[in-house]
Amino acid sequence: MNPKNMAEIGSLKDCIGEIVTVLGWIDAIRSHGKIGFLVVRDGTGLAQGVILKEEVSQDLWDSHESMTLECSVALTGEVREEPRAPGGFEIGVNDLEMLGSSSDYPIQPKEHGVEFLLDHRHLWLRSSRQRAGLRVRHEVEQAIHDYFYERGFVRIDSPILTGAIGESAGSLFSTDYFGEEAYLAQTGQLYVEAACPAFRKVYCFGPTFRAEKSKTRRHLTEFWMIEPEVAFADSEANMQLQEDFVRYIVKRILERCQEQLEVLERDLRDLELVSEPFERISYTDAVNLLRRKGSSIEWGDDLGAPDEQQLMEEFGRPLFVYEYPKSVKAFYMKQNPDDDKTVLCNDLLVPGFGEIIGGSQREDDLDLLLGRIREEKLPEEAYSWYLDLRRYGSFVHSGFGLGLERTVGWITGSRHIRELIPFPRMMNRLSP
């Protein structure tokens, strides 16, 4: 690099009146006769370069005319405030250097089909809505770590490769592990439970995998999940933690990502509702309510997406649905002492999106847990270490899993979560 006065666009407000050089990519080009406009993006912001034909050399003018979308450039000139320019700053260009050319850039300012865009995901990331969505994701992730760090939780990275299995054997990816069969983890929960007696409050946060042939707007085969687990916390304390946690995340995004929410044209009203208490309804009451509204759901059925949507419309704010039938939930959830057909669990539904959290108190009784493992015909041997947690100082404990992409999808008001992970993996998509 030359020893010029280099500046990041995000810091131009400190350079008004100075001659600076910015490095970046051409985000837009306009020309009005003898004035050329080059919008440059450097990942920290946008700035508009202005070139006046009468004030620059013929070479520089020609060079500007040869610029194409997404070529990389070094642009030098005086910084001026200009509220009408994208980014709010203008640079009166007196030097311009093409660093990397870009002929026939595939993504042009026109409508492209989503499959085309996903095929070009490595370039699509540069677009303004994609940048906005992924920056919100970044802020949500940091908010998650900060929330737990500030509250004394210890992060426990659970393994991806595992001999035991997770929630449903039918949807596992498997690999040969030096002659053994290994599975890609669907959850880290069983592992964070083991860490409770070491640290009391723990969490894991990493990718999880489901080999589901599902093509809905809320499913990915690889997605990130945050799973806190707390010793000596019951189902009630678990729901309180979820409410406080979700409120913290949304509040932080409203504070720090206004610019991105604006790009995404997010209506903020239902996000602002999270500052009020969340609603609660038992599964049984929810079924009765849905039936009164004309649904044909029967007690014992799981809630489908349309049921969730109807409940959301009914309540209009985040809603806990708790104590589902044992038969539709995972083996590790604690049997309700007041009703042996239900378990001490909850889902959290949010308006305009649906489920973002599933949580439960865990079965801490060795015999009941063993009974459930046998009922579900799970491989008992693989769960032997998990049963040890009930053999040696068993304890009341609860936890939950929050889906990162779903949460960011809800917060950004996106229809489909595939745009909220940098490189989405779906049934028919393994690249780029």
Add this chain to the structure above:
Amino acid sequence: MNPKNMAEIGSLKDCIGEIVTVLGWIDAIRSHGKIGFLVVRDGTGLAQGVILKEEVSQDLWDSHESMTLECSVALTGEVREEPRAPGGFEIGVNDLEMLGSSSDYPIQPKEHGVEFLLDHRHLWLRSSRQRAGLRVRHEVEQAIHDYFYERGFVRIDSPILTGAIGESAGSLFSTDYFGEEAYLAQTGQLYVEAACPAFRKVYCFGPTFRAEKSKTRRHLTEFWMIEPEVAFADSEANMQLQEDFVRYIVKRILERCQEQLEVLERDLRDLELVSEPFERISYTDAVNLLRRKGSSIEWGDDLGAPDEQQLMEEFGRPLFVYEYPKSVKAFYMKQNPDDDKTVLCNDLLVPGFGEIIGGSQREDDLDLLLGRIREEKLPEEAYSWYLDLRRYGSFVHSGFGLGLERTVGWITGSRHIRELIPFPRMMNRLSP
């Protein structure tokens, strides 16, 4: 739970003189005739319960005598400061309830073989050295996120399942992906490079996989790696970033994990050296130095662990070795414009441990990169999207990968990194 005055042990300093109930696990038991001592651990700290036979009921005394290691208890009594007690606090017990029994707890206060301990990893986590090591890991992870967040980097989660391959085809785990073959990612680097034109400074942080039949103390098949990537940064800027980053992490651990470093009996002198400038030597000079010291290494050989160790002894502080031969490094590293046999890369070696970072400037010339892909006989089609980054606005950029477990191993002074990940995966170990 009863409506008692519940307290976490970590907060007992605020409860001196109060009657509180703590919930936790029995960490140690001692008895001196008519005085019983129960050390309770709740994940936030240790406290010593004292039971005087003459002052408690026979039932309570009997109950205390039935306690065994790692049973979970509710212990109630008055809090007193007691500098001689583990944790610094004593509770004069007047109520004691067994919550979960623990007969024949497998890990007793005696020497166990490491394979036995790894088989019981789900319980071994409760031991003091394991807690200390994993808490340092937790602090390092938060420090990493804070460092990049504060400096405007955007986190980009790179995919684990990938159709393209990473560094060396021989050591990949593969899985059936709805009829296609997918591989578990060895690096996220190629993906974070794609995000540079969107955000300029980015990083990924997640699990990576190597199906290597290697059994050294520095290898795991699943390990966590942090990979920053910076647009418009050359190899020199890259080394400066690494130095600043490592210094930040170590400084933070020295500030916030004194207690853990003490448990681990870490000699802090070489850690404190990170505040001084790191040393630098070119690969070529390193080979000459090693040969003068009697090594039989030839120019072109990669540095082995004994070579690294000798260099560490020579310099005694963190050392960059830069500009390795092209032939021993990955295809994506930028060819040295002054010497076409070497590439613009560096490793960072640290005393007492060895390599914790590998970094490089990336090849940004389309033809040179394509040439390297062909030379290495890599599947060109799989890298087509990666080559697009050189077709559309190519740019100078650099980045590096820091191995989390190696870094924590170095900082904690551990001989083997397997204890610094909650559930290690090695060639012969897939469970628990």
